Amino acid sequence: MNQALLSDEHNDTLCELFNIGMGRAANSLSEMVHEEVILSVPQLNTVKASPTSLALSLGQSRYLHAIEQCFSGDLSGQAYLVFDDFSGVDLVRQLLGESAMCQDLGELEQETLTEVANIILNACFCCIAEVLECDIESDVPLLLKGTPNELFHLQFSNAGLAPYLLTVSMTFQLPSKSIKGQVSILMATESLQKLIKELERFSLIYT
């Protein structure tokens, strides 16, 4: 059930939903930093989730700031907004108007980064819920810090039965800084099948 789990049509629809969600999030972010946010074209990848695949999906980063937000309702799972290396720190400094003197985050900075993630991930949830006409509730976001292996060995135990990892690689960059983020979603097989069912129902409207 690996790559074939999502058809090209499912893939296309999900990418477009994330594109719209991230577009909304980028608009909010742009207003916060008073700068244009450059978005890449989203690319979706689905793999059977394991601590290794979770870590691999994050690329070569040595150290991460990831914000985890669990969601439930018609669809459920765990969403992560992941900043590679020190992108998260740079983004917070930009938002708070401070120079990057150190590479660790204080309490205010952690809250700021968590709120940014809340805006971005909820923009994606809202877009999926709105277009697919389903209910998605999100929990309070939680900031995680560490190496990819440290982070996701911890999180994997909560992922449910036979989980899959949807990795939406969509970078957002500020022209003045190289800030990159990525959204990853961990869903149990049962929940992913619900998502596929919703995507198919939606596609029928336009075929």
Next chain:
Amino acid sequence: MSSIKHFLIVDDSRLTRMIIAKIVSEHYQQWQISHAHDAQSAVEMVKSQSFDFISLDHNMPDVTGLTILPDIQHHQPNAHIGVFTANIQRVMRQRVASHGVSFYPKPINEAMVLRFIGEAN
């Protein structure tokens, strides 16, 4: 608007192309609808065919919509063009306006497409 028109949809998302095509064909059964899934094929199409309406996505894998917009305007001076994009930032709206074309924020709905068509009157 009873005469037959030619509508070009430029978008890398198959979903978006399907949504726009369905809305247009439901309201204007006789119209011809063409699809371009990337910027390069869109440019080739506008060089060889004539269009009355062009919906243009911005964020595409090869080249952005705004990059090819001057080319499209050059080859299709009489076409009514709208940029349909998920990038809803103010700077993007301003760039679109500076080209003299309309801006439509995704997700696309029926009212939006009909408003775009109605603007040409």
